[in-house]
Amino acid sequence: MPSFHSLTPSDLKPNEWHPFMVGAVAPRPVAFASTVSADGTVNLSPYSFFNAFSSNPPILIFSPANRVRDNSQKHTLQNVREVPEVVINICDFALVEQMSLASTEYAQGVNEFVKAGLTELASERVRPPRVAEAPAAFECVVEQIIELGQNNGAGNLVICRVVRAHFREDILLPDATGIDPFKLDAVARLGGDWYCRANGASLFEVPKPNRRLGIGIDQLPERLRTSNVLSGNELGRLANIEADALPTPADVAAFAATPAVAYLLNKHAPGSPAREAELLKLGRQLLADGQLAEAWKVLLTS
Numbered sequence: 001m002p003s004f005h006s007l008t009p010s011d012l013k014p015n016e017w018h019p020f021m022v023g024a025v026a027p028r029p030v031a032f033a034s035t036v037s038a039d040g041t042v043n044l045s046p047y048s049f050f051n052a053f054s055s056n057p058p059i060l061i062f063s064p065a066n067r068v069r070d071n072s073q074k075h076t077l078q079n080v081r082e083v084p085e086v087v088i089n090i091c092d093f094a095l096v097e098q099m100s101l102a103s104t105e106y107a108q109g110v111n112e113f114v115k116a117g118l119t120e121l122a123s124e125r126v127r128p129p130r131v132a133e134a135p136a137a138f139e140c141v142v143e144q145i146i147e148l149g150q151n152n153g154a155g156n157l158v159i160c161r162v163v164r165a166h167f168r169e170d171i172l173l174p175d176a177t178g179i180d181p182f183k184l185d186a187v188a189r190l191g192g193d194w195y196c197r198a199n200g201a202s203l204f205e206v207p208k209p210n211r212r213l214g215i216g217i218d219q220l221p222e223r224l225r226t227s228n229v230l231s232g233n234e235l236g237r238l239a240n241i242e243a244d245a246l247p248t249p250a251d252v253a254a255f256a257a258t259p260a261v262a263y264l265l266n267k268h269a270p271g272s273p274a275r276e277a278e279l280l281k282l283g284r285q286l287l288a289d290g291q292l293a294e295a296w297k298v299l300l301t302s
Contacts, residue, residue, distance in 0.1 A: 014068045014153040022048070023191030027198075030189055031062040032089040032099055034113075034128040035079035042120065042129060043075045044102050044112035046091065048189035049155060058162035060088055060138060063148075063155035071152045075108055077145075080158055084142035085126035088160065089134035092185045093197050098133075125164040135171050135184055139164040205290075207240060214240040224299060229280045234287055238296065247297045255297035270302065 009017045022028075031050035035043050049063035064074040080086055091099045102112040113120050119132035123139045130137040140160035148155040171183040186198040196202070217225060217239040224230060224238065247255070255261060264282065268275035279298055286295035 014151070018068055018153060019191055022189075026190040027188030027196045028190075030091045030099065030187065031060070032091050032095075032102070032131060032134060033062060033076055034087045034089060034130060035076050035085070036083050036128045037075075037079045038082040040127075041109055042111050042113060043079055044116065044118070044131070045074065045076050046099050046103050047076070050088075058138075058165075059143075060140060060160045060162060061157055062088065062160070063157050065153055065155045066149075066151070068153045071150075073156075077156055077158070080142050081145065083127060085128055086140050086142060086158070086160055087123055087126060087128045087130040088138045088140060089131040090136040090138075090184075091187055092135045093187050093199065094185070095131075095133055096187045096195060123164070130166065135168045136179070137166045138162045139166075206237075209240055212240065212242045212245075215243050215246075219243075221300070223276075227280065229277070230284065234284060237287055237292065238299070241292060241296065245293070247293060247300060252297050252300045255294065256301045261298065261301065265301070 007017070007020060009021075028048040029050055031047045033045055033047060037043070045064075047062045047064055049065060051061065053059045053061050064077040066073055076086075098116040098118055102116040102118070104112075104115065106112060106115060112118075113129070113131075120129035121132040123130050126139045126141065130139065138160075140162050142158055143161050144157075144159040146157040146159070148157065167179065171179055173180050181203055182199060184198070187195050188198065189195055217235050220235060220239055225235065230238075256265060261282070264278050265275065268278065279301055283295045283299040286292075286298060
């Protein structure tokens with residue numbers, strides 16, 4: 001078993017606990033929030049304590065936490081208390097430096113749109129403008145603000161109901177039924193100065209288990225379940241198959257007769273460690289290629 005560095009948050013100062021929490025709870029999407037004060041002054045600031053919490057009703061929540069340094073509150077929080085409306089703009093890689101610049105603690109009344117070189121685009125249902133350069137924007141009314149505490153670092157949950165949304169057409173799937181993650185090129189917050197980019201090789205698919213009744217890892221053959229070669233991820237993928245989709249003995253025999261598998265089997269004696277290692281290696285490769293049924297056929301070959 002691995003060793004752990006265990007902490008009790010109340011034993012630490014807020015600035016000591018903060019980097020552990022935000023470093024481990026990551027990556028976090030960024031709410032690039034635009035608001036206005038009662039006198040109409042615009043503010044724009046990013047928040048990584050943010051996510052979607054309901055689609056019907058459509059609810060987004062972000063949390064402008066009290067500053068860890070001096071317990072002061074953000075202009076965004078002051079604004080949504082005065083004018084309970086906000087636009088949550090989504091940040092992509094092309095925006096990340098300007099988004100970061102907008103987090104600068106400028107004085108009250110300074111427009112971060114101007115400082116960050118971004119364009120105000122009039123919203124349709126709420127008073128704050130949206131970021132024209134953002135790939136997606138959610139116009140929201142603020143349903144509730146929940147104060148989680150009054151200490152340094154205490155959060156303030158701003159519960160936002162989406163009343164209008166805008167998605168740049170070039171990020172849509174071809175049939176316009178959703179968002180193409182490769183085209184969105186989203187960024188997310190980690191700890192310290194670190195971000196990550198959701199694109200290229202960092203994107204991968206995992207079939208949703210709720211689409212099928214997987215057999216579960218406990219039902220895998222013992223030689224697979226206890227293998228020191230197959231990872232937990234690989235066992236999980238193998239176990240996400242319905243019982244009636246498992247290959248039959250005839251399927252396994254037919255696959256074993258294919259030239260590539262037959263060559264592998266003929267190289268080693270039945271039951272030998274070398275044959276088992278080769279079969280596991282091939283099975284892992286098929287899993288990596290998304291060929292679950294073929295991986296099962298190989299791994300059931302003896």
